[in-house]
Amino acid sequence: MPLSEPLLETRGLTKVFRRRFFGSGSKHLVAVDNLELTVYRGDVFGFLGPNGAGKSTTIRMALGLIHPTQGSVHIAGRDLADGTRAALAKVGAFVERPAFYPYLTGRKNLEIFAGLSGGVSVRELDEALDRVGLSKRADDKVAVYSHGMKQRLGIAACLLPRPELMILDEPTDGLDPHGIREVRELLLSLARDDGLTVFLSSHFLGEVENLCNRAAIMDHGQTILQGALDELEREHRRLRVETGRPAEAAEFLRGKLGLEPRLVDGQRPALYFALKGARAEDVNALLVQAGFAVRALTPEPAWLERIFLERTTSKESNVARKAEA
Amino acid sequence: MNESAANAASGRTAPEGLSVLGGVWAVLRFEWVKLLGRRITWVPFLVLAAVITLITIVFHYLEFKTTITFFRTASMNFDSKNDFVNGYYMTAHAMLPVFRMLIPIFVAVASGLMVAGEAEGGTLRACLIRPLPRSGLLLGKFAILCGYALALSVFAIALLLACGIACFGTGDLYTINVVFQNGEGGASMVPAAETADRFVLAALFATMGMAVLAALALLISSLANTAAMAYVLTLSIYFAVLTLRMMPFLDWLYPYLFVTHMMRWQQCFYEHVKVGEIYVSLVHLGAYLIAFLSAAMVLFKERDIQS
Ligand SMILES: Nc1ncnc2c1ncn2[C@@H]1O[C@H](COP(=O)(O)OP(=O)(O)OP(=O)(O)O)[C@@H](O)[C@H]1O
Ligand SMILES: [Mg+2]
Numbered sequence: 068m069p070l071s072e073p074l075l076e077t078r079g080l081t082k083v084f085r086r087r088f089f090g091s092g093s094k095h096l097v098a099v100d101n102l103e104l105t106v107y108r109g110d111v112f113g114f115l116g117p118n119g120a121g122k123s124t125t126i127r128m129a130l131g132l133i134h135p136t137q138g139s140v141h142i143a144g145r146d147l148a149d150g151t152r153a154a155l156a157k158v159g160a161f162v163e164r165p166a167f168y169p170y171l172t173g174r175k176n177l178e179i180f181a182g183l184s185g186g187v188s189v190r191e192l193d194e195a196l197d198r199v200g201l202s203k204r205a206d207d208k209v210a211v212y213s214h215g216m217k218q219r220l221g222i223a224a225c226l227l228p229r230p231e232l233m234i235l236d237e238p239t240d241g242l243d244p245h246g247i248r249e250v251r252e253l254l255l256s257l258a259r260d261d262g263l264t265v266f267l268s269s270h271f272l273g274e275v276e277n278l279c280n281r282a283a284i285m286d287h288g289q290t291i292l293q294g295a296l297d298e299l300e301r302e303h304r305r306l307r308v309e310t311g312r313p314a315e316a317a318e319f320l321r322g323k324l325g326l327e328p329r330l331v332d333g334q335r336p337a338l339y340f341a342l343k344g345a346r347a348e349d350v351n352a353l354l355v356q357a358g359f360a361v362r363a364l365t366p367e368p369a370w371l372e373r374i375f376l377e378r379t380t381s382k383e384s385n386v387a388r389k390a391e392a
Numbered sequence: 393m394n395e396s397a398a399n400a401a402s403g404r405t406a407p408e409g410l411s412v413l414g415g416v417w418a419v420l421r422f423e424w425v426k427l428l429g430r431r432i433t434w435v436p437f438l439v440l441a442a443v444i445t446l447i448t449i450v451f452h453y454l455e456f457k458t459t460i461t462f463f464r465t466a467s468m469n470f471d472s473k474n475d476f477v478n479g480y481y482m483t484a485h486a487m488l489p490v491f492r493m494l495i496p497i498f499v500a501v502a503s504g505l506m507v508a509g510e511a512e513g514g515t516l517r518a519c520l521i522r523p524l525p526r527s528g529l530l531l532g533k534f535a536i537l538c539g540y541a542l543a544l545s546v547f548a549i550a551l552l553l554a555c556g557i558a559c560f561g562t563g564d565l566y567t568i569n570v571v572f573q574n575g576e577g578g579a580s581m582v583p584a585a586e587t588a589d590r591f592v593l594a595a596l597f598a599t600m601g602m603a604v605l606a607a608l609a610l611l612i613s614s615l616a617n618t619a620a621m622a623y624v625l626t627l628s629i630y631f632a633v634l635t636l637r638m639m640p641f642l643d644w645l646y647p648y649l650f651v652t653h654m655m656r657w658q659q660c661f662y663e664h665v666k667v668g669e670i671y672v673s674l675v676h677l678g679a680y681l682i683a684f685l686s687a688a689m690v691l692f693k694e695r696d697i698q699s
Contacts, residue, residue: 130521133696153409156523166514170429179422183522183529185410186418224518 072144074232074264075106075129079138082124082288098124100288101138106232106266106281111258113275113296114268115371116285117379122268125285126162126236129266131155142232156184159230164240165221169210173201173220176209181227195223199253215246222253233257235267239274247271251278272371282371286379301344304370308338308354309363316359323353337363408523415528416535423506423536432505433540436498440548443494447486448555451477462568466579478563479556480587483549484594484661488571490548491598492634492655499541499602500626501619503609506533507692509619511699520697527689534610534685541602549595565590565661572658580663594660597670601654604677605630607684608650614692617699650680 080102083095099121106112116122127133129140131147131154140147142154167176177195181187196205199219209217218238225233238254239247255278257263269275275282276296283293292299308328310316313336317328320340328340342350347366354361367373410418427433456473463470470476507530510516519529565582572580582590609626616622633651636642646652656673659666 127517127697132517132520133698134694151409152523152525154523155521156409158521160521162517162521163514166518168426168429168513168515170431171426175425175429179425180518180522182422183410183415183418183519183524185414185523 071108073105073141074108074110074143075104075234075266076141077102077104077125077129077138078141079103080125080128080135080140081137082121082128082133083136097288099128099135102285102288102290104283104290104293106264108231108264109258109262110281111254111265111279112267113279113282114266114285115270115272115275115282115375116268120285120379121288122285123163123236124288126160126234126268129234130158130160130162132162157231158234159225159227159232160234160236161221161225161238162236164237165217165224167209167217167220170208172206173209173212173216174205176220177224177227180224184228187228191227191229195226198226199223200249214241215243218242218246218250222250226257230263232264232266235265237269238267239269239271247274254278272369272375276371284375284379291378292374300370301342303341303374305339305341305367305373306347306350307363307365307367308340308350308361309335310338310354311360311362313338316354319354319357319359320350323357324350326350339367410524410528412525412528412531415524416532418524419529419532420535423532424539427502427506427536427540430505433502436494436544437547439498440490440494440544441551443490444486444548444551444555447482447552448559451482451556452559459568463566463579466568466577468566468579468581476563476566478560478565479553479558480562480565480582480584480591481567482556482560483552483591484565484567485571486552487549487594487598488658490552491545491601491657495541495544495548495598495602496605496630497627498544499537499606500609500623500630502540503533503537503606503613504616504619504622504626506537507610507613508616508622509613511616511697512618514699517697517699526693530610530614530689530692531685534606537606537610538599538603541606542599545595545599545602549591553591562587567661569662572661573655580661582661582663590660590665593665594657597657597660597673598654600674600677601657604650604654604680604684607681607688611684611688611691614688615695650676653677653680 080099081097082099083097086094086096102125104125114122114125124133128135129142129147131152143157145154147154168179171179174192174196177192181192193202196202199222201216201219201223204212204216209220212220218241222235222238225235239250242250251274254265254267258265279296281295282299283290285291308316313330317330317338320326320328320338324345326340326343326345328338331337331339347364351361351364454473456477460470460473463476507516510519520526562584564584565587567580569576569578569580608629609623612626613622616625630651633649637646637649637651653673653676656670659670
């Protein structure tokens with residue numbers, strides 16, 4: 068797929084929070100640090116990062132809720148800080164978690180929020196409710212909704228009026244496996260059938276792997292990885308190969324393909340290496356041709372998770388570790 | 393993305409966002425639904441009804457002996473309370489505490505809930521990611537708040553008149569000038585035929601005062617993180633200024649305090665309405681209103697929504 072026009076762009080986006088109280092160490096906290104993100108039209112973009120990485124802060128800036136300390140956000144080529152709110156007319160979004168007026172019905176809530184974008188017809192409202200499977204409960208007060216229903220109502224609110232870009236902060240947060248799957252399928256169908264661009268933050272790496280075509284991993288306010296998932300996969304995903312004479316096979320691969328296999332001894336010694344753009348089937352063919360008996364060749368199952376864990380640090384677990392020491 | 397989907401997406405372009413006026417209109421269409429849907433909106437009406445019932449009962453049993461003495465010093469000689477206590481008398485006198493204490497509290501609470509309360513509940517951010525200017529949102533809320541203040545004022549005055557006239561009938565309206573802070577001694581008499589105009593005028597004037605308080609409350613509400621913080625701050629400021637207004641040695645300050653002008657509706661029950669003073673107060677109230685509202689809009693626009 069050729070790269071299309073950028074729909075959401077951040078350039079040098081920075082947010083520094085001033086600490087208000089004494090005694091909490093440094094005076095400033097750089098929540099987002101010179102962030103450069105590009106989401107192209109048609110993308111389903113996964114935004115990953117440990118707790119406190121700055122995902123929600125970035126999304127708040129992208130929606131004009133908080134003002135960047137530096138840098139800019141462009142939506143469909145329009146600067147968010149241009150004084151008008153036009154850039155947001157193309158966006159459906161929620162941050163942290165969708166919020167509603169609990170004493171009003173789901174339908175009334177949707178009507179109110181869509182009204183602030185200029186209003187929608189009753190038919191569009193019904194369609195959105197139907198799409199998230201809330202038609203039957205639309206006339207109940209939101210106060211009696213379950214968490215999953217609120218989350219789905221939040222997505223319905225994003226669809227009204229029809230956006231070009233959806234920005235969702237942890238859309239599957241707190242949902243049961245059915246709910247997660249429904250949301251995932253809904254987002255996929257919106258992207259595939261309706262041509263919506265979706266930008267979502269998530270803690271579920273598997274979800275991002277399944278759903279997204281592009282992703283970024285953020286840590287301490289900076290992106291440590293960004294790109295098309297299949298390219299990232301080719302670059303970073305490791306292959307596990309069990310062959311006869313593993314040490315020789317490692318030498319062979321190093322010489323022939325410039326790979327860097329690591330031999331892990333154990334009950335069943337195996338080679339681990341990143342493919343660096345090579346294809347697994349070619350590696351297999353080469354090994355067999357060279358007379359190595361390939362017993363097993365498995366792509367690493369949770370490659371994204373490994374990268375995530377290797378390259379990011381969890382603030383919370385750091386605290387725990389310090390407390391232990 | 394396939395071709396037809398791309399066309400579908402670009403074929404229906406989203407609107408260009410709302411102007412300030414469009415935003416005000418969008419807010420007006422729904423803000424009252426939110427207001428009326430909340431139970432707490434109706435509590436003030438119940439409180440007013442209860443207080444007014446109580447006032448009527450008290451007026452029924454009270455003998456007004458000190459009041460008769462007061463009127464006598466102003467050379468108005470009444471033999472019993474029946475000579476001056478009527479529906480108009482009760483309404484005018486009950487308006488004093490109602491507009492000084494009750495309605496300001498109700499307005500402060502409502503405006504606290506409108507912005508800070510929505511920030512607390514998270515719905516403010518859901519509103520602000522919509523393509524309408526923040527100033528439009530604030531102005532729409534202000535308009536609804538003024539409507540609410542007017543509804544409370546009209547309800548209070550109408551109920552007072554209804555109860556008062558039902559129990560004590562009608563007649564000329566006698567007032568002691570000091571009680572109504574007319575800046576003069578003595579007593580006043582408004583003929584029965586004129587009282588209707590006076591009450592309408594007083595209601596509008598008093599509501600104008602409440603609008604200024606609403607603007608101040610909205611300014612504080614748009615900066616506070618919780619509804620409670622917003623209305624506690626607003627009421628603290630209001631009652632602090634009211635306290636200053638009651639300090640006799642600070643009388644040089646009175647003309648500059650907004651509560652002085654908020655209370656000016658009391659002029660409407662003076663024998664000869666001092667039109668000049670009323671204009672001065674209207675100008676002051678207008679200036680305060682514009683100042684509070686513009687400050688609210690500027691500061692709210694700059695504010696980071698973190699909740
Ligand atoms: N209003 C604020 N004042 C001060 N610091 C803040 C504020 N909001 C966020 N932060 C800090 O900014 C950093 C980024 O927070 P943010 O909420 O963006 O993280 P996140 O990636 O969304 O985390 P999570 O996955 O837990 O939702 C955190 O260290 C947080 O403490
Ligand atoms: Mg977050």
